[in-house]
Amino acid sequence: MRLFRQARPYRLHVAAIVFFSLIATPLALLVPVPLKIAVDSAVGSDPLPSFLSALVPGGLADSTTGVLVLASVLFVAVGVLMQLQYLVTSVLSAYTGERLVLEFRTRLFRHVQRLSLYYHDARGASDSTYRIQYDAPAIQYVVAEAVPELLTAVFTLVGMVVITALIDWRLALVALGVVPILLLCLRLYRRRLRNQWMEAKRLESSAMSVVQEVIGALRIVKAFGQERREEARFSHRSTESMRARIRTTVAEGTFALLVGATIAVGTAMVMLIGVRGVQAGRLTLGELLIVMAYLAQLYDPLQTMSKKAADLQGSIASAERAFTLLDEVPDVRERPNALPLINAAGSVEFQGVSFAYETERPVIRDVSFALEPGTRLGISGRTGAGKTTLIGLLTRFHDPCEGRILLDGIDLRDYRLADLRNQFALVLQEPVLFSSSIGENIAYARPDAREEEVVAAAKAADAHDFIAALPDGYATEVGERGMRLSGGERQRISLARAFLKDAPILILDEPTSSVDVRTEAAIMGAMERLMAGRTTLMIAHRLSTLERCDLRLEIDSGRIAELAPPSAVA
Secondary structure, eight states, rough: OHHHTTGGGGHHHHHHHHHHHTTTHHHHHTHHHHHHHHIIIIOOOOOOOHHHHTEEEEEEEEOHHHHHHHHHHHHHHEEEEEEHHHHHHHHHHHHHHHHHHHHHHHHHHHHHHOOOOHHHHHHOOHHHHHHIIIIHHHOOOIIIHHHHHHHHHHHHHHHHHHHHHOOOOOHHHHHHTHHHHHHHHHHHHHHHHHHHHHHHHHHHHHHHHHHHHHHHTTTHHHHTTHHHHHHHHHHHHHHHHHHHHHHHHHHHHHHHHHHHHHHHHHHHHHHHHHHHHHHHSSSSSHHHHHHHHHHHHHHHHHHHHHHHHHHHHHHHHHHHHHHHHTTSSSOOOTTTOOOOOOOOOOOEEEEEEEEEETTEEEEEEEEEEEEOOOOOEEEEETSSSSSSHHHHHHHHHHHOOOEEEETEEOOOGGOHHHHHHEEEEEEOOOOOOOSBBBHHHTTTTTOOOOOHHHHHHHHHOOOOHHTTTTTTTTGBOOGGGTSSSHHHHHHHHHHHHHHHHSSSEEEEEEEETSOOHHHHHHHHHHHHHHTSSSSSEOOOSGGGGGGOSEEEEEEEEEEEEEOOHHEEEE
């Protein structure tokens, strides 16, 4: 039902698919008619069916050759119509299915971006990637393929039963005797198949996480010569996934075997009773042939329904995984009627703030301090003391468990989330660049920025000279995660991005820890210009980096140990 609600905007498309699929039913009913005409009216001496006698000239109906030509023309016409029906249905199904998948994936991707960083740290990126890329297409199979085929099979089944019953109700009754057995088989296998598919997909996602993890850390893997170890780890995970797939295939094959055997028994029973009917004179040979032909088409929808019901379990398992991701509640949510914020003055205040990722393990404990607009605050402390978490609370990557944080005297939670985060410019210890050009990376904070503004920001960050020296200048591709550039070059592009954003509050998280002393001096000069007139929070381990700050806050085990000017703390 959730898949159908997701597909609601395309209900007319789905209705059209069902309509054109249903056309297959009357066309299927026409398939044996030319054979019956040829056997009963050309080989035999029976008259043409009444609905045809009224449409063809009398001379044609009385001629054996004419009847054979008529049967041949009907056979070709029905075949062409069936192919046209298949073409229209296939194109419409493909268009609707691809649109459904695109929108479902987009919805999942939008939701994943709203989930907390802690969620992604705990689950890993590959799990969400797998659900978006490989589980989301389940909506295409269920809504645009399986359901129309199931409905078509139901209507075809009803049509075949009615026609078979009109010829001989005993044969129809015998033919339908297999239905309860098929339903019982489906009931026994449905839950088992779905659980096996869930396990197979979980293991596939696990194998995919190994690939993503190793490629992301390939330098470390190579440096320590651990290629064989990682290959063995991937092979182990993939082998588990393969075995799960094989178990699922065996279960599906066993189910198909039961369905096929049941249908074969039903066919044999109908043939036995039908031959007896011909021998008793209750049926003509042509009627028996058409009954057997219809029986094949009667059992075909039953087989389709049984197979689709089994195949659906894999898609429903995928849909469950996708909707489980959508059911994850973001830790940070925007309040109704949140306040807009254009340009903050920059005063920041923490009032008794405490925070914990897990209830029993607090990370920040009763932190209180206030900053006037334009104040530079240096934050120091041991690794794991809570420095980065403090910044995450200010930018609302997390919300406090206790206390509140004010920006210009108003609780952060009262602002629109997008407006609030637009007040911050971040420069991180490990610069984050995207696999696009240098110019696009600088303009990431302001995609509508003019070229001269991008160049001005690069000059302010002391990045213009090395960019201009590159063969393609600002159009140079930086590679995945910017790995075609040095650490210092990446950091200066990150600074240029902050210059271009021109936000009132600047956050510097260990901005020089990964560069040499000479590069650090150049970066610090650019940062000095960047900090001018902005409220700044700078995290650093080296106390010399914090000398330019007005205040230094030392944090220890989530608590404030010292808050004073740098010279006083020293």
